Amino acid sequence: MNERKQVVLAGLSGVIFSIGLVLAGMTRPGKVVAFLDFFGDWDPSLAFVMGGAATVYLLTFQGLAKKRDTPLVAPVFHLPTRKDIDVPLIVGGGLFGIGWGLGGFCPGPALSSLGTGSFDVATFVVAMFAGMGLRSILKRRSAVHDGSTQTA
């Protein structure tokens, strides 16, 4: 029963997320690139996107979620627990930034833009999934390797 509620809620969340991305200008690759162009014709708009979104989230998380033991329609909160700043975090984040600046898309806006039927967007999304798949394969291989040699 609750699983159905979770699916409906996630769908609704995806709809609102997508409307937000479109209104914010995140589905215009040129706007993303202009935000990252600090030393050129800088467009600071996207700072308002991240600032607005993170503020709403901060208030919800600190004010509401922290006071509850469980979410409303699921048994437990699935929250990250790690605190260490490790090499994969920085290398991965760095690579992501390069792709973000090169293509003007991060994952959400790319998926939102699929409906335009643009060849470029479809190409980006296929390549993005390929990149995710490649990482997944490498991670599983190294996990097997680590299991036998006890490195890592």
Add this chain to the structure above:
Amino acid sequence: MESFTPIASLIGGILIGISSALLLMFNGRIAGISGITGALIEPSTGAGERGWRIAFVLGLVVTGFIAAIVSPTAFESTIDRSTVAIVLAGLAVGFGTRTGSGCTSGHGVCGLGRLSGRSLAAVLTFITTGAITVFVVRTVFGGSV
């Protein structure tokens, strides 16, 4: 040229925040797009873990489809990128977000909202490398790659 749109961007950002807050309060999940989609292509992801992820992605894609009909200009691209550049960009975004455990949404919205030091480090890193990339594309390649 892109014009400065603080009000529209702030409203869009607030909606993204509300969407992420809903997913947290009701489902107890982080609204990280790379995490939600990345888990869908992991063979180890169980059937019970797939339903809500597929629903979220469908909501994202279908809404975008409708928005593209209502307001095609919201999806205009004013940058000049070859197919090779787009493929490289997609690969870097996919591989990078899964390696670094998140993207603009997971680290930039939820992570910063949870006051996570890891997410702050990730955000500073991807904005820095993104800015360097854009700078190099503009100055070395004349804005066209």
